[in-house]
Amino acid sequence: MKNSYTFVYTNLVIETMKIEDEIKSTIPIDIAKKVLLNISFTKNVLHDNFQELIKPYDLSGEQYNVLRILRGQKGKPVNMCDIQERMIAKNSNTTRLIDKLLLKQMVTRSECPANRRKIEILITQKGLDVLAELDPVIIQHEKFFANKLTIEELEQLNNLLEKYRN
Amino acid sequence: MKNSYTFVYTNLVIETMKIEDEIKSTIPIDIAKKVLLNISFTKNVLHDNFQELIKPYDLSGEQYNVLRILRGQKGKPVNMCDIQERMIAKNSNTTRLIDKLLLKQMVTRSECPANRRKIEILITQKGLDVLAELDPVIIQHEKFFANKLTIEELEQLNNLLEKYRN
DNA sequence: ATTTTTCATTTGTATATACAAATGTGTATT
DNA sequence: AATACACATTTGTATATACAAATGAAAAAT
Numbered sequence: 431m432k433n434s435y436t437f438v439y440t441n442l443v444i445e446t447m448k449i450e451d452e453i454k455s456t457i458p459i460d461i462a463k464k465v466l467l468n469i470s471f472t473k474n475v476l477h478d479n480f481q482e483l484i485k486p487y488d489l490s491g492e493q494y495n496v497l498r499i500l501r502g503q504k505g506k507p508v509n510m511c512d513i514q515e516r517m518i519a520k521n522s523n524t525t526r527l528i529d530k531l532l533l534k535q536m537v538t539r540s541e542c543p544a545n546r547r548k549i550e551i552l553i554t555q556k557g558l559d560v561l562a563e564l565d566p567v568i569i570q571h572e573k574f575f576a577n578k579l580t581i582e583e584l585e586q587l588n589n590l591l592e593k594y595r596n
Numbered sequence: 597m598k599n600s601y602t603f604v605y606t607n608l609v610i611e612t613m614k615i616e617d618e619i620k621s622t623i624p625i626d627i628a629k630k631v632l633l634n635i636s637f638t639k640n641v642l643h644d645n646f647q648e649l650i651k652p653y654d655l656s657g658e659q660y661n662v663l664r665i666l667r668g669q670k671g672k673p674v675n676m677c678d679i680q681e682r683m684i685a686k687n688s689n690t691t692r693l694i695d696k697l698l699l700k701q702m703v704t705r706s707e708c709p710a711n712r713r714k715i716e717i718l719i720t721q722k723g724l725d726v727l728a729e730l731d732p733v734i735i736q737h738e739k740f741f742a743n744k745l746t747i748e749e750l751e752q753l754n755n756l757l758e759k760y761r762n
Numbered sequence: 763a764t765t766t767t768t769c770a771t772t773t774g775t776a777t778a779t780a781c782a783a784a785t786g787t788g789t790a791t792t
Numbered sequence: 793a794a795t796a797c798a799c800a801t802t803t804g805t806a807t808a809t810a811c812a813a814a815t816g817a818a819a820a821a822t
Contacts (some may be wrong), residue, residue, distance in 0.1 A: 453641045461750050462742035473639035475761050547787045547800045575760055576628035584627050587756045591634045595641050659803045713770045
């Protein structure tokens with residue numbers, strides 16, 4: 431099951447090999463493709479692992495992220511557009527996401543007194559408790575992958591990714 | 597808009613700083629977190645860029661991937677479970693995805709004569725034409741990012757990602 | 763030969779992603 | 793003060809992701 435990643439990876443590389451002949455540039459197209467797929471794959475592996483971990487806690491990945499943003503506020507309320515701005519997936523639907531967290535009693539929602547357009551979201555004690563329970567699990571997850579590299583290699587990886595992206 | 601990535605990135609790192617004090621290990625937790633977020637981000641940037649590119653062609657990302665898999669078969673039909681196995685997102689719904697491609701007349705679907713359980717999917721000429729039109733666009737996309745690194749750096753990045761993942 | 767098991771696909775349900783339009787509120791313009 | 797514009801959120805629709813259950817066909821077991 432988990433091995434199917436490798437399949438796609440090699441499949442797509444092979445499938446597009448011949449295009450390389452057509453266009454010459456400083457960077458060979460197969461290496462350019464490989465890096466791109468490699469990043470997508472790695473992210474998928476991380477994502478699957480993460481989903482597996484939080485499954486028993488009745489939280490989706492995005493719900494978890496929102497709770498993390500709320501905890502980071504240390505009691506200061508946040509409104510919808512603040513949350514949306516800070517979420518990984520920019521265009522997801524914050525209203526419906528908060529609805530779900532409300533049902534689970536992990537957040538509260540109230541009208542902002544200063545500006546009736548805005549809404550104030552706060553994390554509840556129940557939400558904080560679930561996060562606290564999850565903290566060591568998440569750290570375990572992050573270290574599981576990071577431990578395969580040295581500190582120098584991790585910093586190198588960060589630098590290369592930032593250079594690649596920007 | 598695109599800058600909101602940076603916001604999340606730094607937000608999450610800051611939000612979890614204090615946890616680092618609690619658990620000591622060979623790899624500092626903030627570097628472990630940073631690498632993980634860095635990979636997710638970079639993938640998101642690539643994904644958004646890709647979506648932007650194929651939008652005018654009336655294809656979703658997964659529909660494009662399936663067409664690529666079909667073209668890679670060079671005329672040999674594929675059945676549903678083959679496609680599912682090779683797709684990036686393992687659990688997506690191949691039946692409904694193929695339905696959409698059928699409506700656009702980019703694939704054909706027929707019962708496998710040797711095994712009536714199976715179904716044979718083939719790419720049509722129209723599908724091939726769209727892919728051919730998209731090829732240079734995709735190459736442009738892949739090289740746009742790759743050109744920011746040297747060949748040596750790209751290979752280094754590939755190695756680090758593979759080591760990190762496996 | 764009939765029953766059971768496995769395989770390939772489809773269908774259903776819940777949530778997530780993506781984008782556009784609608785609603786209601788505050789601010790600026792005249 | 794009335795109108796126009798911008799802001800914050802909600803609602804709607806289409807597609808994608810994730811998983812479980814249902815359907816129907818082939819293979820294996822008895």
